Amino acid sequence: MTTMIKIVKTKPFDGQKPGTSGLRKPVKTFEHPGYLENFIQSILDVSLADVKDRKTVQLVIGGDGRYYSSHAIQTIISMCAANEVGHLIVAQNGIMSTPAISAVIRTRNAHGGIILTASHNPGGPHGDFGVKYNCSNGGPAPDQITDAIYARSKEIHRYKCLESMPVVNVSQLGQHIIKYSGDGEMMVEVVDSVDMYLELLKRIFDFELLRRFVSTKRLRIDAMNGVMGPYVCRIIVQELGANADAAVRCKPLPDFGGHHPDPNLTYAADLVDQMRNGDFDFGAAFDGDGDRNMILGAKGFFVTPSDSLAVLGENLEQIPYFRGRGVKGYARSMPTSRAIDLVAMKTGLKCYETPTGWKYFGSLLDAGMVSICGEESFGTGSDHIREKDGLWAVLAWLSIWATMPDHSVESIVRQHWRQFGRCYYSRYDYENCDVESCERMMATLDHKIAANQLPKTINSDDGKTYHVDKAYNFGYTDPVSGEQTCNQGLVIQFNDGLCRIMFRLSGTGSTGATVRLYLEQMEMDSEKAVSGCLEDYIRPLAKVALEISKLQEFTGRDRPTVIT
Known part of the structure; x- marks a missing residue:
């Protein structure tokens, strides 16, 4: 059947500005007629602007399967055909993890990908939906591209789609041809969501070693009814031989079972409780689209994302992929604790500090300057793709642990603290606050910092004294491209840099504002690093932060709302 291209008149919608990783809004916003279409057309207009022959273009389409995804996929297929894209690689049932999409883009040399996810945000009819564009390197579009997409969305006056098109059966593997306007045609190739990603993992890790090790351990892996269910069942259970009861909540659901698919101590409390009972040696949880992870040891020992990054960085060469290539360097986002910096100091490698957002790691990875990078928001990844990768982090942990079989997760972390020192660290999230009030708070504090109006010394009510060393609004100059990024968070350092407090407005929410307060204190005494109490270090620092900011x-x- 051949159909015609239709040009639909439209008007811009306010606020289609991508955040830290794409455009995230409530489902009801995306359901407004033309809202999704406007944003997709803006992506296509910008990303295909310099393409001479669009029939050569391959785009990858997939997502976390959240509510509204099925409709969005059919809409995107229609619009890509109408914009003369030659080839779509679509995930079976539309479900593919964000790291797997990055792997497919790179493996197939695709032009880019459109990912349908709001990551760790809730799903369902009353939840959130999201769209983000990844470039040909497999990573999130950098600022200059997202800025151009936003600029286009503010002036758009038409979008293209097919006049009438049968629904493409994306549950059926194989090739589907869509014919339009005479001799125009587009191939829709439906692919297995796990295959290409699994082949990549097999080139990174020693699966034989992992099989032997996993057979000796009791695992509990929670997919949180997100996209990772098929990956956990196929890779952790079938390939590595973990017991079937190792995999929990592995059926992807449009509303994530009514839960918040965010792998932290608050929203994955069920897993934490199961681990505390002592029945399992290793636990992990993933977010909705599979790029974030939480690592737990026996009896619920929590590995902070910052410590996880540092432990992995210390031991990367235990993994075959890095043993052969060598470790090039490290990178972390500004609010992430400086635990990986301590590793860099001892290894003699460079550690780069970037703004929050995985896109800022992309140029460093592409230039071969870093091998591993991470964020305190439960994201860790390496140069094998250009996204953070939850399952990669789990397999990296198991691989390193397999070389220290007499240890536990907890003893590996404590050994790391004893050798490198510890960064006592916590994050306070104040979610869905009034936007204007939060912006006023940040502006007021920024003014105090710029005008040098902060007190030089602050005494806490428990007798601790904090001397202000340095305060600034964090900015970043990309060492590869020279691109400058400003206003990325407020930082106040105390006591010769041993303490930091940081404030940011998050770019991942869909409504209201989320204020994030980060608290960090280094402890270089090996005994105190191992035996100290987090509360003793963080509580007085939190009081100082709240007093300074008037938050x-x-x-x-x-x-x-959440303390991590």
Whole structure:
């Protein structure tokens, strides 16, 4: 059947500005007629602007299967055909993890990919939906591209789609041909969501070693009813031989089973409780699209994302992929604790500090300057792809642990603290606050910092003294491209840099504002690093942060929504 291309008149919608990783809004916003179409057309207009022959273009389409995805996929197929894209690689049932999409883009030399996810945000009819564009390197579009997409969305006056098109059966593997406007045609290739990603992992890790090791351990892996279910079942259970009860909540659901698919101590509390019972040696959880992870040891020992990054960085050469290539360097986002910096100091390698957002790691990875990077928001990854990768982190942990079989997860971390020192660290999230009040708080604090109006010395009510060393609004110059990024968070350092407090407005929410307060104190004494109490280090620092920022007064919140 051949159909015609239709040009639909439209008007811009306010606020189609991509955040840290794409455009995220409530489902009801995306359901407004033309809202999704406007944003997709803006992506296509920008990403295909310099392409001479669009019939040569391959785009990858997939997502976490959240509510509204099925409709969005059919819409995108229609619009790509109408914009003369030659070839779509679509995930079976539309479900493919974000790291797997990055792997497919790179493996197939695709022009880019459109990922349908709001990551760790809730799903369902009353939840969130999201769209982000990844470039040909497999990573999130950098600022200059997302800025261009946003600029286009503010002036768009038409979008293209097919006049009438039968629904493409994306549950059926294989090739489907769509014919339009005479001799125009587009191939839709439906692919297995796991295959190419699994082949990549087999080139990174020693699967034989992992099989032997996994057979001796009791695992508990929670997919949180997100995209990772098929990956856990196929890779952890079938390939590595873990017991079937190792995999929990592995059926992807449009509303994630009514849960918040965010792998932290609050939203993955069921897993934490199961681990505390002592029945399992290793636990992990993933977010909705599979790029974030949480690592737990026996009896619920929590490995902070910053410590996880540092332990992996210390031991990377235990993994075959890095043993052959060598470790080039490290990178972390500004709010992430400096635990990986301590590793860099001892290894003699460079550690780069970037703004929050995985896209800022892309140029460093492409230039071969770093091998591993991570964020405190439960994201870790390496140069094998250009996204953070939850399952990669789990297999990396198991691979390193397999070389230390007499240890536990907890003893590996404590051994690391004893050798490198410890960064006592916590994050307070104040979610869905009034936007204007939060912006006023940040502007007021920024003004105090710029005008040098912060007190030089602050005494806490428990007798601790904090001397302000340095305060600044974090900015970044990309060492590869020279691109500058400003206003990325407020930082106040104390006591010769041993303590930091940081404030950011998050770019991953869909409504209201989320204020993130980060608290960090280094402890270089090996005994105190191993035996100290987090509360003793963080609570007085939190009081100082709240007093300096007046956060509670501005937001009206007397406690955080989530503490990590």
